Amino acid sequence: MFNLLSQGVGLSAAGRTGLIAAAIIGIALVFFLTKRARNIKETPKTAPISAPASTAASGHRGIQIGNAQHIGSRTDQQDSFGISDINKINSTGLLAVIGDGMGGLSNGAAYSKTAVQAALKSFGDEKPEEKDEATLLRVLKRAREAIEASNLKDGGTTFIAALIHDRQLHFVSVGDSRICLMRNGGLIQLNREHVYGRELDDLAARGLLSEEDALSDQQRAAITSYLGMPDRLEVDRNINAIPLFSGDKIVLMTDGIYNRIAEEALTELLRQAPMAAAEAIQSKILEENNPDQDNLTIIILEVE
Amino acid sequence: MGFKDPEAAESFCWALGYAQNIGARQQQQDCLGAATGSFQGKPVLLAVLADGMGGMKNGAEFSRIAVSFHVNHLQRILDECSALPNVLLKLAVQANDEAHKIYEEDRPGGTTLISALFSEDRFYTLSVGDSRICLFREIQAHRYVPLQLNREHLLGAALDERAWMGDISFDDAKNNMFRDSLNSAIGDRKIRHIDRTLNSTRFLGGDRLVLMSDGIYRSYSEMELARAMDSEPKEAADRIVEDICRKKIPHQDNMSILIIGRKQERKGTADV
Numbered sequence: 309m310f311n312l313l314s315q316g317v318g319l320s321a322a323g324r325t326g327l328i329a330a331a332i333i334g335i336a337l338v339f340f341l342t343k344r345a346r347n348i349k350e351t352p353k354t355a356p357i358s359a360p361a362s363t364a365a366s367g368h369r370g371i372q373i374g375n376a377q378h379i380g381s382r383t384d385q386q387d388s389f390g391i392s393d394i395n396k397i398n399s400t401g402l403l404a405v406i407g408d409g410m411g412g413l414s415n416g417a418a419y420s421k422t423a424v425q426a427a428l429k430s431f432g433d434e435k436p437e438e439k440d441e442a443t444l445l446r447v448l449k450r451a452r453e454a455i456e457a458s459n460l461k462d463g464g465t466t467f468i469a470a471l472i473h474d475r476q477l478h479f480v481s482v483g484d485s486r487i488c489l490m491r492n493g494g495l496i497q498l499n500r501e502h503v504y505g506r507e508l509d510d511l512a513a514r515g516l517l518s519e520e521d522a523l524s525d526q527q528r529a530a531i532t533s534y535l536g537m538p539d540r541l542e543v544d545r546n547i548n549a550i551p552l553f554s555g556d557k558i559v560l561m562t563d564g565i566y567n568r569i570a571e572e573a574l575t576e577l578l579r580q581a582p583m584a585a586a587e588a589i590q591s592k593i594l595e596e597n598n599p600d601q602d603n604l605t606i607i608i609l610e611v612e
Numbered sequence: 613m614g615f616k617d618p619e620a621a622e623s624f625c626w627a628l629g630y631a632q633n634i635g636a637r638q639q640q641q642d643c644l645g646a647a648t649g650s651f652q653g654k655p656v657l658l659a660v661l662a663d664g665m666g667g668m669k670n671g672a673e674f675s676r677i678a679v680s681f682h683v684n685h686l687q688r689i690l691d692e693c694s695a696l697p698n699v700l701l702k703l704a705v706q707a708n709d710e711a712h713k714i715y716e717e718d719r720p721g722g723t724t725l726i727s728a729l730f731s732e733d734r735f736y737t738l739s740v741g742d743s744r745i746c747l748f749r750e751i752q753a754h755r756y757v758p759l760q761l762n763r764e765h766l767l768g769a770a771l772d773e774r775a776w777m778g779d780i781s782f783d784d785a786k787n788n789m790f791r792d793s794l795n796s797a798i799g800d801r802k803i804r805h806i807d808r809t810l811n812s813t814r815f816l817g818g819d820r821l822v823l824m825s826d827g828i829y830r831s832y833s834e835m836e837l838a839r840a841m842d843s844e845p846k847e848a849a850d851r852i853v854e855d856i857c858r859k860k861i862p863h864q865d866n867m868s869i870l871i872i873g874r875k876q877e878r879k880g881t882a883d884v
Contacts, residue, residue, distance in 0.1 A: 445776035452777070489759065492751045494816045496759065501810065509698055510806075513705040519694055541777055546760070547769045551834070553757050571814070 371402055371472060374582025374608040376590040380564055380601035386416035387562050387605040388424040388465075392431050401440065401473025403431045403447070404607045407465040408485050408562040410534065419455060419465040423535050426454030427469060440473050444480040444545065455536050464536030468499065470558050472609060476549040477558060482541060483534045486566055489550070490557035490578045495571060500544045502533035556611045557582065564604030568593045582608040614645030614676075614683040624648070624655045626730060627873040629845030631853040635827055635864035641665070641723075642825050642868035643675040645683040651690045651699070657730040658686050658703075659870050662723045663743050663825040665797065670721030674711050678723050678798050681707040697810055700727050700738035704798070704806065711799045722799035726762065726823050730872065734812035735821065740805070741765055741797050744829050747813075748820040748841040756820065756841040758834040763807045765796035820845065821872045827865030831856045845871035 373394070379385045386409030392402055407423045409416025430450035434443050447469055455465075466483025479487045481499035489496045508522035522528075533542035552558075557578060566574070569592060577588045586606050593604060634640045641664030649656050660682040664671025682703050689706070693699050704725060714721060724741025737745050739762035748756040771785035785791075796805035815821065820841045829837075832852060840848045840855075849869050856867055 442772075442776075445773065449776050449778070491749050491757075491759070492816070494749065494814050494819075496747065496761075496813050497809070497811055500763075500807065503810075505810065509701055510705075513698065513702045514802075519692075519698060523695055540779065543773055543777070544763075545773075547764060547766065548760055550759060551757070553751055555751065 370475075370612045371397060372582045372610040372612060373404075374584070374586035374610075375606060376586035377605045378590055378594060378603070380594075380603050381599055382601075382603055384417055385603050386410070386420055387564070387603040388417070388420035389560075389605050389607055390424045390428045391607065392428055397472075400431070400434050400443075401471050402609065403428065403469060403471050404558070404560055404609060405447075405467070405469045406485055406560045406562060406605055406607060407451075407467050407535070408483065408564075408603070408605070410464045410531070410536075415460050415463040416465065418458070418460055419463045419536050422454050422458055422460065423451040423465050423467055427451040427467075440471050440476065440478045440549065441545075441547065444469055444471055444478050445543075448480050448482070448543065452535050452541065460536065464531075464534040466531065466562070467535050468560050470560055470609065472552065472558065472611070475552045475611065477552055478546060478549060480543060480545040482543055483531050484529070485560070485562050488559040488561075490559060490575070491553075492555065493575065493579065495559075495575050495578070498546070498550075502531055502542055502544070504528055504530040504532050507532065552611045554611055557585075558609040558611075559606065560609075561606040562602070562604060564602035565589065565593065565606050568596065568598065568601065568604070578608070582610045614643070614647075614680045616645075616647035616683045616686070624657070625733075625875050626657050627845050627875045628659070628871070629847065629849040629873075630870045631849035631867075632869075633853050633857055633867045635857075635866050636862065637864075637866055639672055640866050641671040641675055642827070642866040643672075643679040643723075644823070644868050644870050645679040646870065647683045647686045649687045649690045651693075651696060651731060654731055656690065656696075656699075657872070658682060658727065659730075659821070659823055659872055660725070660727040661743055661823040661825060661868055661870055662725050662798070663741065663827075663866070663868070665722045665724075665799075670714060670719045671723060673714060673719075674721040674723040674799050677711045677714070678707045678725050681710050682727060696729065696731055697736055697808075697812070700729050700736055701806065701808060703727065704738055704740065704803065708798045708800070708803050712801055715799055715801075720799075722797035724794070724825070725798045728821055728823060728872065730815065731812075733815050733874075735815050736809050736812050737761055738806065738808040739763065739765075740803055740807070741794050743823070743825050746822045746824070746834070746837070748822060748838055749816065750818040750841075754842045756838040758838050760834075761809075761813075765794050765805050765807070767791055767793045767795040770795050815874065817874050819874065820848070823870040825866060825868045827867040828852065828856065828869050831859060831861050831864060831867070841871075845873045 389406045407420030409420035466485040468485040484501040487499045505528040511517040512519045512522040644661040662675035662678040664675035724743040726743045742764040745762040768791040775782045775785035
């Protein structure tokens, strides 16, 4: 299995060995991702691997892929993302994963990288008879276990994963990163964010807190479920498969994206082909030169 | 059924259609309704549907209370709330309190609840139980495709999740005798789980938002529903219920469907 992973760092020596043995299309995908990595402020730990630029590496067999990532104004890149081996789309499907390490807690970067790597590795262990719904739960479980088995402490990461298989979508979500469907020019958020604001609103609805206090609480955006937390995990996912149609775009993104671009502008830019759209969205956000710009990561999967 | 100012909906920008049938059951335990109101000077439309628990007594009464509460108290809740996303939540919580009073009279029961609140070209949704909210969007001329928006509160799905997270064994999840039951409904002391959107969704010209009980979606596939959407909401709702009745399915459950569209506009592309 060939895993594509970016956190603003390059691939390990073992990864480079694996890449050399990988298919031409896979190598070209790495080329595109390391090209994206040049946008970050820190120097990649490994040099980008050169590859034929003419390969149509942004998509294969019915799915076009686009992605972008940037450190923003932060000193560390704590987002991680990955996409499964595109050569296996027709057998096991395509898995896209993003983790947004908790910036306010230590080791956020390590948390997100650990989760994403474990998820992609686990995806390759899928049994042929396993249902997509179970595959995603298993992938999430492995990501969680990898974090628990590590030496990481006092941190966490959001986790969103989308599995496209036989033109059907399943997703799983923990935290406040977003999964959206762009269909015929309109954006629809699919997942529910795990934020403290929900609990505050519930208290207000039951008369235990004023609505004003609930809306103005400074912890309103705090994440209430994330990988790395010691308590019981709350998971959001779809039970019934979502049928996909030509032209549909699945968009996975961290809050560094959706908090910095209006829906109208995002929707307009998403009309482009996935890679062009991802780059345009990143550029649009960075143009603002916001001194507080968070890490930003986006993956766009278009169904052909 | 409970409707307050449905004609008003038409005078704004929404087109409504609804249909119901008792199916092969002895009692109609579904209820649906709609109402219009005003929020900060702008018109809003509420659509609500409830499916009383057939296996529990008093299901019809619970669904009626839930829907009529929504229809009759919409404006009061709109006046109390400063944020539109909270309106559906407050309505659901207070409707639950009202319904639970029956429980306290030693008449147990329950109902599902699904609701949608429209303001201009955007909407919010809320869901408790296993009724469905689906968005049908026209991707090509006369071709609609479905998207289920809500999560169904099914105990089996929740048990599977717990098993994968290591909280219980897979055997325990599989063998739980209540696996096919709901794990949230209106009527309990407190609603256990509520699925709702914090952020609104844009409603494009040509879109159809469909609220339906399981008597509809268990007897009519998503693609059958999609084909029916290529007509005005009222015609579509009537056609769907008529088609299901023609199937003469044994033990056919109560059927209820409520369809909202944008008035007059049926475009194949988004308004930008």
